[in-house]
Amino acid sequence: MDASQLLKGVLDVAVLAVVRQADGYGYDVVRRLRTAGLEGVGDASVYGTLRRLYQAGALTSYVVPSDEGPHRKYYAINDRGRSVLEDSGKTWRTFVDAVDGLLDGAPA
Amino acid sequence: MTAPIAPGASQEARDYLADVERELADLPAEERAALLEDLEQHLAALAEEGDDCPVVIRLGSPAAYAEELRAAAGLPAQRNVRPSPRRDEVRRLLARVEAHPLTDEVRRLWGELRPAWWVLRGYLLIALPCALADQWDFPVPAPLGSRVLGLLLVGGAVAGSVALGRRQLSPSNTRLLTVGGSVLALLSFVVAVGGTQSPSYDVGYATPVVYDQAVGDFPLVSRYGPVTDVLPYAADGTPLQGVLLYDQDGRPLQVGFQEWWADGCSRVLRQPLAADGVPVPHAFPQTYVLDPTGGGLDDPALCDLVTDRPEVSLPVFPATVATPTAAAPTPAAPTDTVPVPAVPTGVPGD
Numbered sequence: 292m293d294a295s296q297l298l299k300g301v302l303d304v305a306v307l308a309v310v311r312q313a314d315g316y317g318y319d320v321v322r323r324l325r326t327a328g329l330e331g332v333g334d335a336s337v338y339g340t341l342r343r344l345y346q347a348g349a350l351t352s353y354v355v356p357s358d359e360g361p362h363r364k365y366y367a368i369n370d371r372g373r374s375v376l377e378d379s380g381k382t383w384r385t386f387v388d389a390v391d392g393l394l395d396g397a398p399a
Numbered sequence: 400m401t402a403p404i405a406p407g408a409s410q411e412a413r414d415y416l417a418d419v420e421r422e423l424a425d426l427p428a429e430e431r432a433a434l435l436e437d438l439e440q441h442l443a444a445l446a447e448e449g450d451d452c453p454v455v456i457r458l459g460s461p462a463a464y465a466e467e468l469r470a471a472a473g474l475p476a477q478r479n480v481r482p483s484p485r486r487d488e489v490r491r492l493l494a495r496v497e498a499h500p501l502t503d504e505v506r507r508l509w510g511e512l513r514p515a516w517w518v519l520r521g522y523l524l525i526a527l528p529c530a531l532a533d534q535w536d537f538p539v540p541a542p543l544g545s546r547v548l549g550l551l552l553v554g555g556a557v558a559g560s561v562a563l564g565r566r567q568l569s570p571s572n573t574r575l576l577t578v579g580g581s582v583l584a585l586l587s588f589v590v591a592v593g594g595t596q597s598p599s600y601d602v603g604y605a606t607p608v609v610y611d612q613a614v615g616d617f618p619l620v621s622r623y624g625p626v627t628d629v630l631p632y633a634a635d636g637t638p639l640q641g642v643l644l645y646d647q648d649g650r651p652l653q654v655g656f657q658e659w660w661a662d663g664c665s666r667v668l669r670q671p672l673a674a675d676g677v678p679v680p681h682a683f684p685q686t687y688v689l690d691p692t693g694g695g696l697d698d699p700a701l702c703d704l705v706t707d708r709p710e711v712s713l714p715v716f717p718a719t720v721a722t723p724t725a726a727a728p729t730p731a732a733p734t735d736t737v738p739v740p741a742v743p744t745g746v747p748g749d
Contacts, residue, residue, distance in 0.1 A: 302471065316440070316444075317437050317440065317441055317444075318440070318441050318444040333459070333467050334441060334457075334458055334464075335458065335459070335463075335464045335466075335467035335471065336467050336470075336471040338434070338437045338438065338441065338468060338471070338472075339434075339467065339468040339469065339470065339471025339472035339473075339474075340471045340472070341437070342433060342437065342468075342472045343471065343472045346472075346473075362440075363440060
């Protein structure tokens with residue numbers, strides 16, 4: 292099964308979780324997701340997700356000036372984001388347990 | 400509405416950013432600007448990594464990137480049909496030409512030359528039809544055979560054209576004017592070029608230089624310039640000596656005197672003498688010998704005693720044809736004293 296299909300559904304959770312660990316700018320989030328094992332995550336998907344979560348009020352952002360190159364826009368999770376993550380996390384676990392149960396069930 | 404681009408960004412990154420921007424063209428400006436700002440920073444970060452992987456490989460095509468971005472950001476997919484990649488390419492090329500400093504120069508120059516074009520445009524408007532109708536006394540058009548009328552019409556047309564040029568026109572009228580002007584200029588160019596080429600014999604443009612040379616010292620002129628000698632060969636390649644040549648009317652063929660030689664030595668012409676003691680000028684090739692007086696300038700040791708024929712490319716005839724023709728030139732008395740074609744040494748036609 293193509294992991295990218297699954298990723299779409301859980302990218303919100305994954306991005307929120309990454310940003311909860313530490314504030315991060317777009318590329319930083321992309322790299323941390325990949326390091327965590329979500330290698331198939333697309334750059335555009337991460338940026339789009341960050342943007343949407345920011346629009347939804349789940350993230351705040353601030354700009355850090357940089358000596359070389361453009362300034363970096365960092366994203367930080369806020370209370371709203373944390374509650375969204377908590378809800379989504381529960382949904383995810385329930386979902387995973389259900390699928391696990393199906394997979395672990397003895398073949399007919 | 401161009402995305403902010405860091406001055407240090409590579410052309411590749413700029414192109415990519417511009418392409419994605421186009422893909423997002425239907426989004427509200429604020430939304431688009433935010434997404435592009437992210438992308439620009441991302442491209443800069445990728446560049447800092449310093450791997451040589453092209454952006455398109457790293458991030459996918461601009462269209463795919465934009466689509467993924469829209470989907471992830473929860474934005475509507477692009478409604479209008481995506482332009483073809485080729486059109487993208489052309490647009491990108493145009494954008495690059497536009498960005499070139501030379502383009503600005505040309506544009507400025509064009510702006511400065513516009514009044515000149517207005518005047519020319521008015522003139523051509525009258526002159527072109529007259530030239531086409533052959534009512535034309537260069538450079539004044541003479542409609543109905545009247546130069547005065549032509550001048551009046553040109554004056555009126557130029558005044559009108561300049562007035563038109565100074566006026567602010569609606570975009571559609573401007574386009575009409577541009578197209579009309581281009582057609583006029585193109586037609587004029589074609590007429591001007593065609594006009595100087597075809598009837599050139601009547602006008603007297605025909606290679607006047609060569610014509611002038613064909614008198615006096617150089618009675619024979621080829622397309623390469625004055626002819627000072629003719630080198631005959633038999634069909635089998637044997638160099639011939641003492642060949643008498645006549646033109647199409649039976650007149651002896653005469654060539655010019657060769658003054659300059661590759662070795663820098665001066666020579667005198669030794670034409671064979673007829674029985675009555677008169678030199679025969681049309682025996683070819685011409686025979687030159689070193690100037691016996693030398694003029695005190697030439698060191699005979701430095702002069703070539705024998706002037707070799709230049710190398711020529713002889714045609715190869717089919718064997719069946721070669722046999723009879725090779726036998727034909729026996730009366731021309733080939734001599735074996737003449738060296739076989741060798742290195743060119745400043746001999747005629749060089």
